[in-house]
Amino acid sequence: MRRPWGRVAWHVGVLALLAIVLYPIVWVAAATFKPSEAIVGSLQLLPTAPTLANYERVFEGVVGVGVGRFFWNSAVLAVLSVVGTVASSALAAYAFARLRFRGRTVLFAIMIATLLLPFHVLIIPQYVVFQNLDLIDTYVPLLAGKFLASEAFFVFLIVQFIRQLPRELDESAKIDGAGHWTVFWHIILPLCRPALITTAIFTFIWSWNDFFGPLIYLSTPDKYPLPLALQLFIDETTGSDFGALMAMSMLALVPVILFFLFFQRFLVEGVSTSGLKG
Amino acid sequence: MSRATIAPDRRAEVAVDRGPGPRRRTRLPGDGLAGYLFLSPWIIGIVLLTLGPMATSLYLSFTDYDLFNTPTWIGLENYQRMFTDARWLRSVQVTAIYVALAVPIKLVAALAVAMLLNSKRAGQGFYRAAFYGPSLIGGSVGVAIVWKMMFSDDSVVDQLLLRFGIDTGGWAGNPDFSLMMLVLLATWQLGAPMVIFLAGLKQVPRELYEAAEVDGAGRARRFWSITLPMISPVLFFNLLLETINAFQVFTSAYVVGGPNGQPAGSTLFYTIYLFDRGFGDYRMGYASAMAWMLLLGVGLVTVFLFRTARGWVFYSGDSGDKR
Numbered sequence: 001m002r003r004p005w006g007r008v009a010w011h012v013g014v015l016a017l018l019a020i021v022l023y024p025i026v027w028v029a030a031a032t033f034k035p036s037e038a039i040v041g042s043l044q045l046l047p048t049a050p051t052l053a054n055y056e057r058v059f060e061g062v063v064g065v066g067v068g069r070f071f072w073n074s075a076v077l078a079v080l081s082v083v084g085t086v087a088s089s090a091l092a093a094y095a096f097a098r099l100r101f102r103g104r105t106v107l108f109a110i111m112i113a114t115l116l117l118p119f120h121v122l123i124i125p126q127y128v129v130f131q132n133l134d135l136i137d138t139y140v141p142l143l144a145g146k147f148l149a150s151e152a153f154f155v156f157l158i159v160q161f162i163r164q165l166p167r168e169l170d171e172s173a174k175i176d177g178a179g180h181w182t183v184f185w186h187i188i189l190p191l192c193r194p195a196l197i198t199t200a201i202f203t204f205i206w207s208w209n210d211f212f213g214p215l216i217y218l219s220t221p222d223k224y225p226l227p228l229a230l231q232l233f234i235d236e237t238t239g240s241d242f243g244a245l246m247a248m249s250m251l252a253l254v255p256v257i258l259f260f261l262f263f264q265r266f267l268v269e270g271v272s273t274s275g276l277k278g
Numbered sequence: 279m280s281r282a283t284i285a286p287d288r289r290a291e292v293a294v295d296r297g298p299g300p301r302r303r304t305r306l307p308g309d310g311l312a313g314y315l316f317l318s319p320w321i322i323g324i325v326l327l328t329l330g331p332m333a334t335s336l337y338l339s340f341t342d343y344d345l346f347n348t349p350t351w352i353g354l355e356n357y358q359r360m361f362t363d364a365r366w367l368r369s370v371q372v373t374a375i376y377v378a379l380a381v382p383i384k385l386v387a388a389l390a391v392a393m394l395l396n397s398k399r400a401g402q403g404f405y406r407a408a409f410y411g412p413s414l415i416g417g418s419v420g421v422a423i424v425w426k427m428m429f430s431d432d433s434v435v436d437q438l439l440l441r442f443g444i445d446t447g448g449w450a451g452n453p454d455f456s457l458m459m460l461v462l463l464a465t466w467q468l469g470a471p472m473v474i475f476l477a478g479l480k481q482v483p484r485e486l487y488e489a490a491e492v493d494g495a496g497r498a499r500r501f502w503s504i505t506l507p508m509i510s511p512v513l514f515f516n517l518l519l520e521t522i523n524a525f526q527v528f529t530s531a532y533v534v535g536g537p538n539g540q541p542a543g544s545t546l547f548y549t550i551y552l553f554d555r556g557f558g559d560y561r562m563g564y565a566s567a568m569a570w571m572l573l574l575g576v577g578l579v580t581v582f583l584f585r586t587a588r589g590w591v592f593y594s595g596d597s598g599d600k601r
Contacts, residue, residue, distance in 0.1 A: 148323025
């Protein structure tokens with residue numbers, strides 16, 4: 001701490017550790033430019049003869065569906081998830097944080113309890129319900145919960161955020177004749193932006209990476225989002241075309257990595273204040 | 279909640295408000311309707327997607343149900359059958375070993391990195407973000423595929439270990455190592471608990487360390503006597519969260535081991551077996567019973583953690599207020 005050597009040693013140590021942590025990502029990125037034979041059994045990190053063949057193969061698609069289609073599906077699911085989650089969670093959070101009504105305490109306790117509930121308890125009956133409604137192989141089962149504030153984490157996060165906003169703000173607006181909707185829309189929402197952004201980023205990334213929901217509910221390949229397409233790709237190529245598999249894995253990660261680079265400040269702070277999971 | 283704290287605001291409002299009922303705006307009836315309106319999406323969700331399904335799932339767990347014929351009541355049979363089902367017992371074992379390994383290893387690693395990063399140095403923000411990165415992508419299918427490749431026979435890790443004379447024959451295909459490979463994948467995602475640890479470490483008053491140093495306490499002593507007790511609430515929070523999460527691992531295990539927990543059932547996680555029973559061979563009743571046993575298991579572990587927490591989690595005045 002006092003000596004400059006200590007500082008240098010610290011940086012060297014942290015960077016070495018970081019190299020180990022980031023190695024897998026760099027390795028995949030490099031591997032996507034190698035011919036398949038050069039990936040397995042080689043310790044070499046950088047490709048000796050860089051090639052784009054892997055990406056070309058990926059763009060040919062899987063089972064006759066182009067890779068662009070999978071990206072589009074993932075994007076549609078992610079964007080609708082974000083819209084639904086942010087809107088419904090903010091509404092619920094405003095009610096819990098600012099309105100007094102009968103049963104609020106009990107409902108709030110139920111909301112908190114759902115944080116701890118393993119979703120396995122719900123999937124089978126939910127599946128049965130959606131099957132009876134003839135909604136299997138549509139996006140409805142994957143999105144319904146998003147529009148109904150089912151992710152208690154986010155409701156809780158926004159509640160905590162609203163609670164620390166000064167009450168005088170909405171009280172004085174009400175004295176000026178503003179209704180709840182006006183207070184919510186013009187005062188609370190703009191002030192909640194950090195919490196809403198955190199919610200939006202996490203929802204996007206979770207939706208983008210979600211595998212289990214689509215695995216259960218979707219059966220037509222041209223409706224598949226990327227994670228399912230990847231799994232399909234393994235089955236198709238029986239996992240032997242390593243180069244293409246890596247290239248597709250990498251492509252699927254690109255939006256998440258970009259999101260992360262743009263929003264990492266919000267993300268890291270959002271996690272430390274709310275205990276959100278990655 | 280307490281009337282005393284909101285009384286001053288209300289008085290101010292009553293004084294200004296010239297509307298029909300002076301207290302109307304903050305009293306129950308007015309807020310009531312608005313409250314339920316704002317909450318309506320959540321209420322619909324909790325009834326249709328949570329409470330309803332929970333009741334149904336509990337009912338189904340006492341039935342034989344294949345998704346196509348009407349469920350037939352069989353009482354406790356599903357629950358009894360589990361204890362003679364070798365694969366169920368296997369899945370409990372795999373999950374228990376995984377939780378017992380992954381949670382402590384990940385938390386120790388996360389705390390170590392957090393302590394390393396808990397000093398004012400150039401590049402702090404960059405380092406924090408970089409270590410956090412894997413937490414975000416770690417749950418994706420892409421990463422699981424990559425992981426499997428890195429750890430398969432003749433792969434990078436295998437070759438590296440061979441140089442040191444260790445022959446594992448590839449972790450992915452070796453039942454003795456496949457679970458450890460998934461533990462490593464979990465540890466790799468240490469970013470989320472690390473960031474929470476960092477927030478906790480920042481709360482520890484510096485004077486405590488200075489005083490201890492004056493008293494001649496060494497590094498280890500300061501860690502055990504100051505750092506650990508002071509961050510114990512955060513440690514507990516992370517422990518709880520990671521444990522609950524570890525019970526529910528699915529994507530990486532499915533990608534690595536498929537629906538049968540290959541190789542040789544070594545990655546037959548509870549959730550994998552539940553999925554295979556329910557959506558593989560449509561034993562929905564059995565799968566529902568399994569889900570409730572999982573809830574019971576997670577519940578018991580949570581209660582156990584809360585019980586032991588009384589002995590080692592310390593809430594000092596300052597940090598207690600923060601939560």
